[in-house]
Amino acid sequence: MKLKSPVALGILALAVLGQGGINRALFPLWEKNFSPRKGDLRGLSGDQLLVALAGFREMIAGILWVRADTYFDQGNYDAILPIIRLVTMLDPRQIDVYATGMWHIGYNFTDEQSRSDRRYIPSALALGSEGARNNDYTYELFFETGWLWYHKIDDNYGKAVEWWKEAQEREDMQTARKNILTMALLRDGKLEEGLALYNTLLTDAEKKMADATNQDFQIRQNRDTLESNMDNLLVRMAQRGYFARKGGYEKEWKYDTDPPYDVGFSAQVVVEDRKILRVEGTWNVQPVGTRIRIVLRDAMDVNDPGFVAAGMDWDSKSTVDLDPEKDVTFMQDGLFVKNQAFYRRIDMSRDPTMYPFTKEKYFVEFYYNPRSAPPHIQDRFGFSGEGMGDKNYLNTEIREGQRVVYARLELTRDQILRQGEWASKTPVIRTVNFVPTGTSSQQEVFEVPGLRGAAAAPGQPGQ
Amino acid sequence: MNAILSIAKTTIGEAIRRKVLLIILLIGVLFLVIAPGLNVLSARSSFAVLISFTLGVIQLTGAVIAIVLTVYLIPNEIERRTIYTILCKPVHRWQFVLGKYFGAVGALGLMMLLMTGILLLVFKIMQPTATFDVLGEIARGPVFFFIQMSILAAVAMCFSVFASPIVNFFLSGGVFMVGTLFSPVFQDLANNQNLAGPVKMAATAIHTILPNFAQYNIQNPIINQGVTIQSEQLYYVGLLGYAVMYIAGLLIGAILIFDRREV
Numbered sequence: 164m165k166l167k168s169p170v171a172l173g174i175l176a177l178a179v180l181g182q183g184g185i186n187r188a189l190f191p192l193w194e195k196n197f198s199p200r201k202g203d204l205r206g207l208s209g210d211q212l213l214v215a216l217a218g219f220r221e222m223i224a225g226i227l228w229v230r231a232d233t234y235f236d237q238g239n240y241d242a243i244l245p246i247i248r249l250v251t252m253l254d255p256r257q258i259d260v261y262a263t264g265m266w267h268i269g270y271n272f273t274d275e276q277s278r279s280d281r282r283y284i285p286s287a288l289a290l291g292s293e294g295a296r297n298n299d300y301t302y303e304l305f306f307e308t309g310w311l312w313y314h315k316i317d318d319n320y321g322k323a324v325e326w327w328k329e330a331q332e333r334e335d336m337q338t339a340r341k342n343i344l345t346m347a348l349l350r351d352g353k354l355e356e357g358l359a360l361y362n363t364l365l366t367d368a369e370k371k372m373a374d375a376t377n378q379d380f381q382i383r384q385n386r387d388t389l390e391s392n393m394d395n396l397l398v399r400m401a402q403r404g405y406f407a408r409k410g411g412y413e414k415e416w417k418y419d420t421d422p423p424y425d426v427g428f429s430a431q432v433v434v435e436d437r438k439i440l441r442v443e444g445t446w447n448v449q450p451v452g453t454r455i456r457i458v459l460r461d462a463m464d465v466n467d468p469g470f471v472a473a474g475m476d477w478d479s480k481s482t483v484d485l486d487p488e489k490d491v492t493f494m495q496d497g498l499f500v501k502n503q504a505f506y507r508r509i510d511m512s513r514d515p516t517m518y519p520f521t522k523e524k525y526f527v528e529f530y531y532n533p534r535s536a537p538p539h540i541q542d543r544f545g546f547s548g549e550g551m552g553d554k555n556y557l558n559t560e561i562r563e564g565q566r567v568v569y570a571r572l573e574l575t576r577d578q579i580l581r582q583g584e585w586a587s588k589t590p591v592i593r594t595v596n597f598v599p600t601g602t603s604s605q606q607e608v609f610e611v612p613g614l615r616g617a618a619a620a621p622g623q624p625g626q
Numbered sequence: 627m628n629a630i631l632s633i634a635k636t637t638i639g640e641a642i643r644r645k646v647l648l649i650i651l652l653i654g655v656l657f658l659v660i661a662p663g664l665n666v667l668s669a670r671s672s673f674a675v676l677i678s679f680t681l682g683v684i685q686l687t688g689a690v691i692a693i694v695l696t697v698y699l700i701p702n703e704i705e706r707r708t709i710y711t712i713l714c715k716p717v718h719r720w721q722f723v724l725g726k727y728f729g730a731v732g733a734l735g736l737m738m739l740l741m742t743g744i745l746l747l748v749f750k751i752m753q754p755t756a757t758f759d760v761l762g763e764i765a766r767g768p769v770f771f772f773i774q775m776s777i778l779a780a781v782a783m784c785f786s787v788f789a790s791p792i793v794n795f796f797l798s799g800g801v802f803m804v805g806t807l808f809s810p811v812f813q814d815l816a817n818n819q820n821l822a823g824p825v826k827m828a829a830t831a832i833h834t835i836l837p838n839f840a841q842y843n844i845q846n847p848i849i850n851q852g853v854t855i856q857s858e859q860l861y862y863v864g865l866l867g868y869a870v871m872y873i874a875g876l877l878i879g880a881i882l883i884f885d886r887r888e889v
Contacts, residue, residue: 168885171878178875183834185868186841189861190813193841196855221849222682225675256846257674 224254240271244485251294251483261294262307268485269315274514278496279315282487282517285480287311293483295329305330306340313347316477317535320351338368338385345392350534352547352564354400361393399538403545419542420550424448428455428556428568430529431593437581438512438520443600444529446500450540454497455505455531455568461492462524462573472561472569473530490521498529504600523576527592529556531568555596570594629717630725637729638736641695650694651737654687658744662752674849676752680745681767681845685774688738689802692775695733696782697794699726700884720881727783727877731776738775742768767845770862773869774842778802780876781837787884805839812836837872841865 231246247264250257269287272280291308298304309326312319327344330336341364348357368386375382400406404418413421430444446453458473469476475493494517498505511518533544533551544551548566551557558569577583578590641647661680700723703709712722745768746761753760782798789797815821815829842865847855855861 168882171882175875175878175882178871178878179835182868182871182875185864185871186834186838189841189864189868190809190838192857192861192864193844194810194813196858196861197841197844197846221678221845222686225678225682225849229675254678254846254849256849259674 221254224250224257224260227253228257228260240267243267247290248483248485251290255294255297258294258298258301258303261290261298261304265291265294265307265311269311272517274511274517276496276510278494280487280517281475281493281495282491283485284311284315284477285475286484286487287315288477289480289483292481295326300333302330302333302336302340305333306336309347312477313343313350316474318474318532319477320347320534322478323347324351324353342385342389342392349396349546352534354396354405354546358393358396358400361389361396365389365393395538399542403542403550405546408549420545423550423552423566424543425552425554426531426568427596428529428531428553428570429594429597430570430572431591431597431599432527432572432574434574434578434581434585434590435508436512438510438518438579440509440511440527440579441506442498442509443504443506444498444594444597445504445600447503448500448540449503451501453500453531453536453540455500455529457496457498457507457509458526458528458530459492459494459509459511459574460526460528461522462526472558472571473528489516490519492518492520492522492525494518506600520576520579525574525576525579527572527574529568529570532562532565533567534565555594629715629721630728633712633717633722633725634729634732637699637726638732641730641733642736644695647691647695647733647737650687650690651740654683654741655744657683657687658741658748662748673753676749677764678845678849680748681764681771681848684738684741684745684768685771685843687741688734688768688771688775689778691737692730692734692778693782693795693798693802696727696730696779697786697791697798699730699783700786701791701794719884723783723787723877723881723884727780727880730779730783734775734779735772738768738772763848767848770842770844770865773865774839777837777839777842777869777872777876780873780880784876784880784883787880787887801837802839805837806843807840809833809836809838809840838868841868 227246227250231243231250234240234242234246244267247260247267250260251264254260265287268283268290270279272283274280288308288311291304291311295304295308305326309323309330312326313323316322324344324347327347331341331344345357345360345364348354348360365386368382368389372382372386402419404413404416404420407413407416407418425447427445427447430442433441435441440459442457444455446455456473460475463470465472469479471477494509494511496507496509498507533541533548534546536544547564551566551568553568556568556570558567559565561567561569572592572594574590574592575585578585581590658680661676661683700709703712703726709722713719742765746765749764750756750761778798778801781801782794785794785797812829812833816826816833818826821829
């Protein structure tokens with residue numbers, strides 16, 4: 164049988180038209196479901212680009228991620244940054260790479276005293292935001308980005324709430340992780356919303372328990388945890404006077420947060436040596452473990468909309484830029500309180516790239532936010548600081564709807580670098596109420612007050 | 627039909643005996659076998675790394691085999707003059723072209739089947755708890771690579787009726803690269819509202835004519851599990867339909883050219 168040309172040409176025309184039609188119909192589906200999505204590939208070398216573009220993007224991404232692992236093991240953290248960027252460009256659906264990358268950028272770049280370089284945080288947040296956009300079918304990167312706000316930034320809980328609400332909308336959100344949104348809501352001062360969420364989650368958990376054919380331990384545990392947390396919250400709201408204030412009868416009873424307790428904050432900063440600070444001060448609260456935030460940063464106009472007291476504009480980056488601004492100095496640390504005083508030696512001399520000190524003036528800020536405090540401290544200070552006071556440094560302006568402690572001192576570049584007129588003089592700056600505490604010479608003794616009165620003598624049973 | 631089958635069987639036998647193809651296959655298999663070594667290096671995302679690497683190896687090896695196998699099929703027959711002993715029998719030229727093509731696809735299928743078997747074996751050894759569902763999911767990647775390579779073989783077959791093997795190697799390789807890389811670009815251009823009409827029309831025409839290899843890269847949801855796929859079955863049926871249409875078009879083109887060629 165000989166193939167006739169008109170028939171062949173007819174079939175050819177049909178095939179060409181048919182494949183063209185199918186191609187046009189299929190392509191949007193491929194782009195939506197299977198494409199690695201469009202990434203900016205400008206960071207790739209020529210050979211990587213060639214292989215990546217030839218349809219092997221996922222393969223190259225996998226190989227690069229193996230390389231990143233080797234660098235993790237070697238502690239070569241700087242080398243991992245470009246790889247994270249490349250892998251996420253090549254295969255923007257690698258959720259683990261986004262999550263690990265955010266954690267790495269946000270937490271792992273530290274100075275010699277283990278303070279992380281917070282100039283990277285805006286980049287980490289931008290990476291999380293990009294990852295969440297590229298993988299909006301799952302809760303994971305919404306959760307991870309929220310976690311960075313909640314745990315690392317540990318101040319603007321409203322942002323954590325925003326991200327976790329987005330995460331909550333995804334069906335795959337793990338049950339145990341759903342509960343954490345309530346914690347963020349409480350820290351954001353949205354008590355009733357938190358309570359309502361506990362209620363919803365508890366109802367869901369009870370329904371799940373009723374539907375479960377076997378009494379799974381985790382289902383029961385989740386339900387019990389929710390009930391216990393909700394009970395605790397109700398008791399705390401009552402004891403901290405929340406309901407009374409809302410009902411307008413707070414004067415009729417004395418609540419745990421009345422009257423506001425004066426924390427008696429004071430501080431002194433001594434520039435002991437070039438880029439080495441000795442910080443000490445008072446905090447009139449007995450329980451051990453409070454951490455007061457100290458920030459040393461470039462001075463700026465406090466009326467500038469970009470100025471955030473004791474923080475920075477964390478959300479400032481919309482694109483992932485792995486190079487922090489090299490001329491910016493931003494040091495943040497926690498001052499650990501024991502025996503109602505704190506003392507810390509902050510050495511920035513060994514990390515010149517992290518602390519470049521390029522500006523003429525610097526702010527030294529002290530900051531305490533009761534919303535970040537543990538529950539036993541909040542029992543006295545209240546959810547938003549309503550039970551906390553300070554004669555000199557209570558501030559109700561820098562954080563809307565909150566009572567925080569905030570003090571700002573100033574140092575010059577010459578003072579920090581001990582140069583010019585300060586080469587032979589020791590710069591000392593202090594709050595007006597500072598009295599020497601002697602904490603620097605104090606032994607490591609923790610005086611823990613007993614709940615029933617005097618502390619027990621060593622070797623003796625408590626009273 | 628018997629003539630096509632006989633030519634196809636002979637072609638498979640020839641392909642399996644060709645050392646260059648066996649060496650390419652051996653290299654591919656070697657990479658698949660050492661792939662779990664990457665897991666030791668990658669504590670994080672080990673699943674994604676293993677699967678992305680092994681699927682990439684199968685695709686790359688499949689592409690090289692498809693081109694190397696097909697570019698020589700017809701020119702070799704002409705050069706060795708063995709084509710005369712075939713065409714002097716009651717075998718039409720279209721049967722010869724189809725037989726050669728199906729033989730090439732058969733040999734390619736066997737080699738890709740071997741690599742897929744090794745991939746699944748390696749995966750099962752690395753993840754003993756993996757169920758048949760998971761293995762089936764992974765095998766889906768190579769199945770669509772096979773269809774992709776069948777189109778590539780048809781491209782090479784079409785060129786092989788008029789071009790020398792070396793020219794054909796670069797032509798087919800180029801079409802594969804362009805079809806993988808530029809199909810999405812031309813589609814974007816065709817959909818871009820800011821472009822002038824003629825440019826959009828040209829982009830649409832090129833996008834329609836070029837073989838769209840990119841859409842057979844369905845490995846992303848296999849590597850990054852949990853992605854929700856919409857209209858999945860419909861898409862796969864569409865892919866198969868597209869391949870049948872495109873291959874049919876190319877083979878008819880090849881037959882028409884071969885029919886007019888002095889051999």
